[in-house]
Amino acid sequence: MATKFNTAAYNFRTKCPYVSKDLLHWFPGHMNKGLKQMQRKLKSVDCVIEVHDARIPFTGRNPIFTSTMTGAKPHILVLNKKDLTIQSLLPKIKDQLTAEEGIENVIFTNSKDQNCRGLKSIRPRIVDIIKNSNRYNRSEELDYSVMIIGVPNVGKSSLINMLRSTNMRIKHALPVGAVAGITRSVMTKIRINNDPKIFMLDTPGILEPSVTNIEMGLKLALCASLQDHLVGEEIIADYLLYWLNKHGKFKYVDYMGLEEPCDDINKVLITGSIKFNRVRRIRDFDGQTREVPDIIEVARTMIKAFRTGELGKILLDINLLKRNREEEKILA
Ligand SMILES: Nc1nc2c(ncn2[C@@H]2O[C@H](COP(=O)(O)OP(=O)(O)OP(=O)(O)O)[C@@H](O)[C@H]2O)c(=O)[nH]1
Ligand SMILES: [Mg+2]
Incomplete structure (x- = not known):
């Protein structure tokens, strides 16, 4: 035993x-290119969903996201793969992220489980957050646009696929895989909801350029x-x-x-x-x-x-x- x-x-x-540190450094060309494209595209989205691994809620998030992307738009932190971590600690993790890092919207998900409560809460949360935010240049737009960001392999594409299949009953659209760097092309736009129309932009996983x-x-x-x-x-x-x-x-x-x-x-x-x-x-x-x-x-x-x-x-x-x-x- x-x-x-x-x-x-x-x-x-x-x-x-x-x-x-050299062994832990990985910043290939597609990440550099992807990051620049994501930063350019930021003004045409209404909300940023940062996906991270629930087994490491306090470490490993890319600080470039925090400094340049998540502050600029309404932000939801999705801690995915919650099935692999200790469920009873999730409320404490959430409280600590709010108290210490000021992150108000934290959602835990299992992107392999269609019945996951966290997954189901994402769509209404997006609508609520966007409705209550100043959309600036996008205030005339009826469609909602959400960018999904995060380090590699945390389940960004899986999350989009699952939201699309549960909300619209359409089969998975994006390739996913157990190794890092599956998504390379930037900005594949996927519709995940019809009323209101919500589009999600998938992006490649991006690591910090150097290990700290x-x-x-x-x-x-x-x-x-x-x-x-x-x-x-x-x-x-x-x-x-x-x-x-x-x-x-x-x-x-x-x-x-x-x-x-x-x-x-x-x-x-x-x-x-x-x-x-x-x-x-x-x-x-x-x-x-x-x-x-x-x-x-x-x-x-x-x-x-x-x-x-x-x-x-x-x-x-x-x-x-x-x-x-x-x-x-x-x-x-
Ligand atoms: N156990 C578990 N596995 C998951 C979950 N979500 C995704 N995965 C698995 O994690 C791996 C990575 O998923 P992807 O959706 O490709 O991750 P990604 O963030 O898009 O990865 P990149 O495109 O490489 O940055 C796949 O093997 C998925 O099946 C989850 O909630 N729980
Ligand atoms: Mg992907």
Whole structure:
């Protein structure tokens, strides 16, 4: 059982693994181009919906959005993938975002669930916000135009698809995928509602041009906002292991075929290679072939288990959530 281990009995690492900032930096041409086009297009939209990953509500949002885009127009922060995080903490997260960052409109969604209450509340919230805002140059326009922005892979296109299919009963229009950088073309305009007509502009995920904080970069990598091979699967798996041990989340022990928690990523991956039978054949200098653990494949398996929720519901930003003593006890 995952809960039988006591964190205090182990000497786990207390510091985030060191990683070169270069590995966490990804700002390809399409992001630079996309950002400029988005900024130009801003005056022709009525509202900006920023989508982010609910597992990292306090980190990883692109500060360029905050400084240049979300202040200029009415703004809704959608924290998506709520199915992968701790549901009971959502109200506290929302309160903290409002109190500390002044974000008034926070909605939690699961873009894979048609019945999600958060998803259903987006359309009326958009209408309400736009009706109560000064639309300046757009006050004569009957159609509402909403730009969807966010870092890569948080579910921007999935959200638009789901809103379109639930509000208009039309099939999905946009490609989505489990790796970062699926949407490259800027400004695909999708109608998601008929009365009033609401159009959504899909945009490519945009990261900060340079990494300001290594742990933040690793959290983004773990949530697949960077491409795994650019950072390195072993590095991402090591950060995951560090985080799970530090926070007493031991489902990985059974999952990886271990007998008890372990803070050494090599040992964890080698044990996993036996459990999952992930081996690679290599040829020795004398021409003999032999099997060695396929460490990268096992690292991929472990990362995938986190991303699909098999290692538990996780709030990667739990250290940034303000809690009282009573709550500390509940979460311990
Ligand atoms: N569990 C879960 N997965 C989701 C949710 N929303 C989207 N996904 C998955 O997350 C991945 C990324 O979704 P996309 O919609 O392509 O994300 P995006 O933000 O448009 O990504 P880019 O275009 O690459 O920036 C896909 O595998 C989706 O199926 C959600 O609410 N919960
Ligand atoms: Mg997309």
